[in-house]
Amino acid sequence: MAPSTKARRQQVLNAIVADYIASQEPVGSKALVERHRLQVSSATIRNDMAALESEGLIAQQHASSGRIPTEKGYRMFVDSIHDIKPLSSPERKAILSFLEGGVDLEDVLRRSVQLLAQLTRQAAVIQLPSLQTSKVKHCEVVALSPTRLLLVMITDLGRVEQRNVELMRPIEDVSTLRALLNTALADKTMADASVALADLVEHTPGELKDEMLRCATVLIETLVEAPSDRLILAGTSNLSRISPLSTSVLEALEEQVVVLKLLSHVQEGEVNVSIGAEHQDHGLHSASIVSTGYGDEDATFGALGVVGPTYMDYTGTISKVSAVAQYVSRVLKS
Incomplete structure (x- = not known):
C-alpha cells in the first residue's frame, strides 16, 4: 500500500535531513528520487517539498537551489526517531574495556567523555555525580x-x-x-x-x-549549601572546524553554569535533544545538544552529552550518547 501524503512527506523530510547532514549541500527533488527510491515522480516530490517549505520545515537559500532543513524541520525529524540502532558488538566491547580501565571515578568519567568526543566527532561534556x-x-x-x-x-x-x-x-x-x-x-x-x-x-x-x-x-x-557540580569537557577542538560554532558555542561551554542548567533536567535512560533557538542561552543558538543521565534505577547521578552543529547526525549521536551513558552507569555500579 502506498504511504499516505502525510507519511510520504515525513519520508521526504527525513531524506532531506539525512542528505543535508551527510553533505551540507542543498537537496534537490531529482536527487531525492534517485537516492531514496521514493517510488513517486519528481513532480510529486516537488509538491511535497513546497508543502514542507510552507510549513517552515525546509527552506530554499536561493531561487534555483535545493532545500535545507530548518530548526523546525530538525525537530520534527528528531521527534520521528523511535528506534535507535544499537552499536555493534565490537563497539560495545571496546567502550566497556576502555571505561573499565579507569583507576577512579574521575578517570572513568574523563575516559567516557573523551570516548564520546571521538565517537561523534563533536564536543562532549559530562557532569560529575551531584553531591x-x-x-x-x-x-x-x-x-x-x-x-x-x-x-x-x-x-x-x-x-x-x-x-x-x-x-x-x-x-x-x-x-x-x-x-x-x-x-x-x-x-x-x-x-x-x-x-x-x-x-x-x-x-x-x-x-x-x-x-x-x-x-x-x-x-x-x-x-x-553551595555544592559545586563540575564538568569535564573533551573534543572542543572538533568545534573549531565549524566556523559558526567556533566562538559563540565555545564561550557558552566555558560558562559551565549554562551547560549544567541544561544537563540538570535529564534523567537516566531518557535522551534529550535541544536544537538551536530552543536553548535559552544565545551562544548556543547555532548548536544542538544531545544529552542523557547516568546512574541506577533509584537515582540519576549526573549527566553527559554532545554539543555540535544543528546538522549533526542525530540518529547516530543519540545511539552513541545512550550507549556510553549505559556503560558509565554499569562501571560505576560494579
Whole structure:
C-alpha cells in the first residue's frame, strides 16, 4: 500500500535531513528520487517539498537551489526517531574495556567523555555525580601545618572534594577531630550532613570546639549549601572546524553554569535533544545538544552529552550518547 501524503512527506523530510547532514549541500527533488527510491515522480516530490517549505520545515537559500532543513524541520525529524540502532558488538566491547580501565571515578568519567568526543566527532561534556545524590563515605583530615587543615571528603560514588581550613591556634589532636567528623558524617546524604554537623559542633569537647566549628562551617558553606557540580569537557577542538560554532558555542561551554542548567533536567535512560533557538542561552543558538543521565534505577547521578552543529547526525549521536551513558552507569555500579 502506498504511504499516505502525510507519511510520504515525513519520508521526504527525513531524506532531506539525512542528505543535508551527510553533505551540507542543498537537496534537490531529482536527487531525492534517485537516492531514496521514493517510488513517486519528481513532480510529486516537488509538491511535497513546497508543502514542507510552507510549513517552515525546509527552506530554499536561493531561487534555483535545493532545500535545507530548518530548526523546525530538525525537530520534527528528531521527534520521528523511535528506534535507535544499537552499536555493534565490537563497539560495545571496546567502550566497556576502555571505561573499565579507569583507576577512579574521575578517570572513568574523563575516559567516557573523551570516548564520546571521538565517537561523534563533536564536543562532549559530562557532569560529575551531584553531591546532593551522594552519601559521605569518609572524611579525611590532614594537618598541612599547625594551623591549617585539609579536609578530604569522599562520597559513595567516588567523588572527592578537598577544602582548606584555617585555625586560630595550633591543633594537636587531629585524630580525634577526624574520628568525630566520620562518626557524624558516614553514610549521610548532604542534607542530613548539614544537620549532623550542626549537632556535632554542639557536642564537641571544649578543647576542639573552635576547630570543629571552623571545619563544620567550611563543609556546610561549600559542600552542603553551595555544592559545586563540575564538568569535564573533551573534543572542543572538533568545534573549531565549524566556523559558526567556533566562538559563540565555545564561550557558552566555558560558562559551565549554562551547560549544567541544561544537563540538570535529564534523567537516566531518557535522551534529550535541544536544537538551536530552543536553548535559552544565545551562544548556543547555532548548536544542538544531545544529552542523557547516568546512574541506577533509584537515582540519576549526573549527566553527559554532545554539543555540535544543528546538522549533526542525530540518529547516530543519540545511539552513541545512550550507549556510553549505559556503560558509565554499569562501571560505576560494579
